[in-house]
Amino acid sequence: MMLKLGVFELTDCGGCALNILFLYEKLFDLLEFYEIKEFHMASSFKEHDTLDIAIVTGSVSTQRDLDLLHYARNHSNYLIALGTCATHGDVQASVEGKIRDKLEKVYGTKANPMKALDSTPIVQHVAVDYAMPGCPYDKDEIYQVLMNLAKGIEPPTKDYPLCVECKLNEYECVLVKRGIPCLGPITLGGCNAICVKSQLGCIGCRGPIPKEANPASEFEILKELGYDEEYLRRKFKTFARGELRW
Ligand code: SF4
Ligand code: SF4
Numbered sequence: 001m002m003l004k005l006g007v008f009e010l011t012d013c014g015g016c017a018l019n020i021l022f023l024y025e026k027l028f029d030l031l032e033f034y035e036i037k038e039f040h041m042a043s044s045f046k047e048h049d050t051l052d053i054a055i056v057t058g059s060v061s062t063q064r065d066l067d068l069l070h071y072a073r074n075h076s077n078y079l080i081a082l083g084t085c086a087t088h089g090d091v092q093a094s095v096e097g098k099i100r101d102k103l104e105k106v107y108g109t110k111a112n113p114m115k116a117l118d119s120t121p122i123v124q125h126v127a128v129d130y131a132m133p134g135c136p137y138d139k140d141e142i143y144q145v146l147m148n149l150a151k152g153i154e155p156p157t158k159d160y161p162l163c164v165e166c167k168l169n170e171y172e173c174v175l176v177k178r179g180i181p182c183l184g185p186i187t188l189g190g191c192n193a194i195c196v197k198s199q200l201g202c203i204g205c206r207g208p209i210p211k212e213a214n215p216a217s218e219f220e221i222l223k224e225l226g227y228d229e230e231y232l233r234r235k236f237k238t239f240a241r242g243e244l245r246w
Contacts, residue, residue: 003053003149004053006037006076008038010060011061016058016134023142037049054080055080056086058085059093059122061116062114073126073127078129080128080129080130083132083135087207088133088239093118093120093241095119100112130145130157132190134190134191135239138190138192158189159188159210161184162185162191163189166193171193174196179225181222186209187205187207203235204240
């Protein structure tokens with residue numbers, strides 16, 4: 001029996017929904033198991049139905065987002081929060097201060113044309129069955145998760161730091177050897193350390209390792225390397241809002 005799938009986009013850059021389409025020919029493998037009932041980026045076709053799986057990308061940043069999120073949750077049996085906007089709020093949630101105050105500066109006290117809200121991750125509003133961070137995530141990850149679910153297998157979750165993937169790949173440590181402010185030690189692995197592979201520091205786009213991250217220690221190490229505290233504070237909160245405290 002075909003599973004019914006819907007993809008819902010809240011406020012985001014569109015990258016996470018687009019990444020599903022970037023599966024190209026692998027999409028046809030998925031279509032052996034899934035009937036797509038809604039996927040705005042791919043088609044204007046939409047059929048209101050109860051879904052087996054809803055994929056939600058983006059953060060809750062407007063009233064429309066919140067309504068759509070509740071619709072997706074109430075009409076699905078299994079909900080996947082896809083991408084760091086959905087799991088952690090991402091860049092738009094790291095904005096400091098109230099969105100209402102910022103809108104007032106531009107539009108005056110009465111107008112809020114988008115019915116904007118302070119950006120928050122979807123995990124803060126509804127129960128989520130599977131969370132996959134990444135800005136964007138590795139597209140093969142969502143492929144594997146959907147394939148597992150199609151076969152009735154609960155997909156495994158990752159719970160180790162990015163540094164593990166550097167070691168497994170034998171990448172040179174850019175933090176220790178080159179003093180680059182890499183957030184790998186406190187960031188959830190799963191991207192196969194793709195930035196470090198290119199000799200760049202991890203900027204933490206998959207968010208902190210749940211419960212395990214030790215930002216205080218990372219902060220001290222980077223401070224000793226000469227990085228400015230304000231720079232580090234902003235760097236730490238880019239993707240993870242207020243989650244990293246030290
Ligand atoms: S997680 Fe990143 S790539 Fe995905 S929608 Fe948000 S900003 Fe775009
Ligand atoms: S190395 Fe870090 S910043 Fe780069 S994709 Fe992985 S988690 Fe994101």
